[in-house]
Amino acid sequence: MIHLRSHELQARAEKLLPGGVNSPVRSFRAVGGAPPWFAHGAGAWLEDVDGNRYVDFIASWGALLFGHAHPPMVEAVQQAVTRGASLGVSTPAELELAEAVHEAYPACEMLRLVNSGTEAVMAAVRVARGALGRPGMIKFSGGYHGHADLFLSDAGSGLATLGVASSQGVPSGAIADTVTVPYNDAEAVSAALDQQPGRFSCIVVEPVAGNMGCVPPDPGFLPALRTLADRHGVFLIFDEVMTGFRLARGGAAERYGVRPDLATLGKVIGGGLPVGAYGGRADLMQRVAPLGKVYQAGTLSGNPLAMAAGLSSLQAIAQQPDLYTRLEAAGAALEEGLNQAVRAAGVAARVQRVGSMMTIFFQADPVRSFADARRSDTAAFARFHAALLAAGVLWPPSQFEAAFFGAAHGPKEIEHALRAFPAAVAAAAVSS
Numbered sequence: 001m002i003h004l005r006s007h008e009l010q011a012r013a014e015k016l017l018p019g020g021v022n023s024p025v026r027s028f029r030a031v032g033g034a035p036p037w038f039a040h041g042a043g044a045w046l047e048d049v050d051g052n053r054y055v056d057f058i059a060s061w062g063a064l065l066f067g068h069a070h071p072p073m074v075e076a077v078q079q080a081v082t083r084g085a086s087l088g089v090s091t092p093a094e095l096e097l098a099e100a101v102h103e104a105y106p107a108c109e110m111l112r113l114v115n116s117g118t119e120a121v122m123a124a125v126r127v128a129r130g131a132l133g134r135p136g137m138i139k140f141s142g143g144y145h146g147h148a149d150l151f152l153s154d155a156g157s158g159l160a161t162l163g164v165a166s167s168q169g170v171p172s173g174a175i176a177d178t179v180t181v182p183y184n185d186a187e188a189v190s191a192a193l194d195q196q197p198g199r200f201s202c203i204v205v206e207p208v209a210g211n212m213g214c215v216p217p218d219p220g221f222l223p224a225l226r227t228l229a230d231r232h233g234v235f236l237i238f239d240e241v242m243t244g245f246r247l248a249r250g251g252a253a254e255r256y257g258v259r260p261d262l263a264t265l266g267k268v269i270g271g272g273l274p275v276g277a278y279g280g281r282a283d284l285m286q287r288v289a290p291l292g293k294v295y296q297a298g299t300l301s302g303n304p305l306a307m308a309a310g311l312s313s314l315q316a317i318a319q320q321p322d323l324y325t326r327l328e329a330a331g332a333a334l335e336e337g338l339n340q341a342v343r344a345a346g347v348a349a350r351v352q353r354v355g356s357m358m359t360i361f362f363q364a365d366p367v368r369s370f371a372d373a374r375r376s377d378t379a380a381f382a383r384f385h386a387a388l389l390a391a392g393v394l395w396p397p398s399q400f401e402a403a404f405f406g407a408a409h410g411p412k413e414i415e416h417a418l419r420a421f422p423a424a425v426a427a428a429a430v431s432s
Ligand code: PMP
Pocket: 061, 115, 116, 117, 118, 119, 121, 144, 145, 146, 147, 206, 210, 211, 239, 240, 241, 242, 266, 267, 276
């Protein structure tokens, strides 16, 4: 596989863009490789600027459920742009998207549309803090909720009350009220709430973690969070930016039967264009400006092109009642293929999957938390990744990013991946 043009572009880009990219993981630094640059996508396939083709398991980091350039989406966006790219005033498509979200995700009794997942989670926490007048927020290690200051904190050593900034430029004050506890550890949440009654406004959780690789909630974990939130009078926020409309039409809330007070959405609801949303109990959302005193705004919020793309994505979901069953079947085939390859290679690896999100962790034990995930052999993952890339399979370039697939991954694409897995897993097993 030749990557001449990609290398040229990357070299040029590195002079101008930090790391040559506009979002860090795209640099491939986590796998030590040189990132291909891509010319276009169609369905489940991406073609790079040197003409190499790949079955895409990044799927725009989970935003795509129907593949690249899904024809109804292309048409909807083309039509929308002829009516004006941004009117800056209310248009019917915003209401239609909000209604579609509300119908699929009933916990969003009211909602507000924004431009990204980061914005959505930032605002949802502001609503919770505003409603209770308490600053504290509990989140989980290995969770990702966007790059707003208040989330960029890791668990400090020992004391759950003292976090450390996980990025330079984050003032200690910005994370002073962020408490980070291990994922799947309801006891730790309970202890934090007990230790400091009256401090917390909310618990923010990825109901299926996807940002440390795919880590499902233990049975009982989400119900325990619900119970704890109720008992302590704090709000439960499901960050469903990744899981919303992916794991079920009603997201993880539907799949696990737990109703959050507030939820955040993104990715799939924009169908590949920048859209996020936060919503929840009407009494909480009525606190948002202009009704209430929790301020949040956006120049491009409800943008007509983004609304058209999002609506086409949600309409396609509504029109395909067997969508999630088909994704489950495709996922089971991929999971089984990876597991067979793992057994054949005799490598320590573990495949974890929920619906159309999956990760192969290069370690023997189940991964229930970020501490577990971090024990993975990232060098083995890098070899696996490089071998897949050479075989025309684009896997996310980090051990800690979930792989995604969608309705465009048909039998041909699944077969293509299954053929590539054995050699890639074998490559992971052999350290050079
Ligand atoms: N929350 C979760 C669970 C996410 O996965 C992400 C993005 N990966 C975000 C928030 C942030 O979304 P965005 O990148 O659109 O700002």
